[in-house]
Amino acid sequence: MAPKIFIDGEHGTTGLQIVTRLSGRTDIDLMSMPAEQRRDPEVRKTFLRDADIAILCLPDDAAREAVALAADAGTRFIDASTAHRTAPDWMFGFAELDAGQADRIAKAQFVSNPGCYSTGAIAVLAPLVSRGILPADYPVTINAVSGYTGGGKQLIAQMEDATRDDAITASHFAYALTLAHKHVPEIVVRGGLSRKPIFTPAVGRFPQGMLVNVPLHLDLLNGGASVETVFQALSEHYAASEIVEVAGPAEAAAAVRLDPEELKGSDRLKIYVCANEDAGQVNLVASLDNLGKGASGAAVQNLGLMIKG
Structure with missing residues (x-):
């Protein structure tokens, strides 16, 4: 049955x-x-x-x-x-x-x-914390933009119906400015963090898609971690997955821009390890559909x- x-x-x-x-x-x-x-x-x-x-x-x-x-x-x-x-x-x-x-x-x-944002954040944070690369008390910042469908029917109507009194005309806006977004607790617990991240979400005038950025300083990671260390940890973690993909170093290095609508209509998630090794900085970017894998x-x-x- x-x-x-x-x-x-x-x-x-x-x-x-x-x-x-x-x-x-x-x-x-x-x-x-x-x-x-x-x-x-x-x-x-x-x-x-x-x-x-x-x-x-x-x-x-x-x-x-x-x-x-x-x-x-x-x-x-x-x-x-x-x-x-x-x-x-x-x-x-x-x-x-x-x-x-x-x-x-x-x-x-x-x-x-x-949650949609937390899916992207946890996808890049949890493997690094569990492998001892990212300290649990690292001062994590998360910057993200989502399609407006993640806000439900009211936000969809505000974005799509210009005749409403509460219509939103901005092409892009930040919110949760008091740094108390509802996804923060699960990012802390499920990401293995001991310190709350500073999370700044935003909404763009597109229905579906999302980019979640987690920038890191390499000198604050454990064991003298390099860009290669970070890439290998994520790549190994998701090697057997059919849903989560880690872009290769050449693809990430060649990316001039990342489109938050890249995976709209898809249930997959893609991670980019973008870096400036000379500056000792890396930006981990998770791309997903906020209504798909999110x-x-x-x-x-x-x-x-x-x-x-």
């Missing part, structure tokens, strides 16, 4: 993307609440408890409520909210975190889907692991 999959919040940006990816698959039974019953709490509870795996595309409090309604029924969860990303009893849904993470996700009842694509990847597990 095909596993029953229920997407709670299927009409939001992430949920719609997941539905699109799963529609037409014959190896699963994709459950969907009738539109007229979406606000009926008892119907929702029944769907959650009947599902083999529920994917939560909800605000944090609603995600916690959903888990409380059905965890005792044996329902397995993939939570796309920030509610459980640092919870010790939830498996972090970044399958490439280390060699055993995919197997742990496959067997887990509770899986937290990473959200819906990761959820579908985790779903595939859990079904097989």
Whole structure:
């Protein structure tokens, strides 16, 4: 019997993307609440408890409520909210975190889907911290730009409908200026850091895509690390991955500019090790689709692991 999959919040940006990816698959039974019953709490509870795996595309409090309604029924969860990303009893849904993470996700009842920015940041930080190259207390700074779809329906409408009173006309804007973005806790915990990074996110006037920049000073790394050391560590970490790719030194050196829309429509992630060795500086850049590997694509990847597990 095909596993029953229920997407709670299927009409939001992430949920719609997941539905699109799963529609037409014959190896699963994709459950969907009738539109007229979406606000009926008892119907929702029944769907959650009947599902083999529920994917939560909800605000944090609603995600916690959903888990409380059905965890005792044996329902397995993939939570796309920030509610459980640092919870010790939830498996972090970044399958490439280390060699055993995919197997742990496959067997887990509770899986937290990473945030889009944190996916890029953790992808470059965690391998360096785990190998002892990057000190856990390094004063990390993260600068990133995302497509506007990551902000949900309200931001999409503000960016696309110029007739709105709250329409946004800027081609690019920075936000989270108080340095308290919701992705910071998971970057600290899942990236292996002991000091909070300074994170400056921004949004560009393009729907999907993302660049996450993590600049480092080589003389502050452990063991006299070089650009080659950093590249080799990342390259070895992701050597077996079909989803995360590390650009070769020649490709990174030849890059005049990086396009945040490079991987739009893709569920992959690509890392560039850009450097000025004479200055002792390296900039690690993760390129991904904020709705792909940064959200819906990761959820579908985790779903595939859990079904097989």
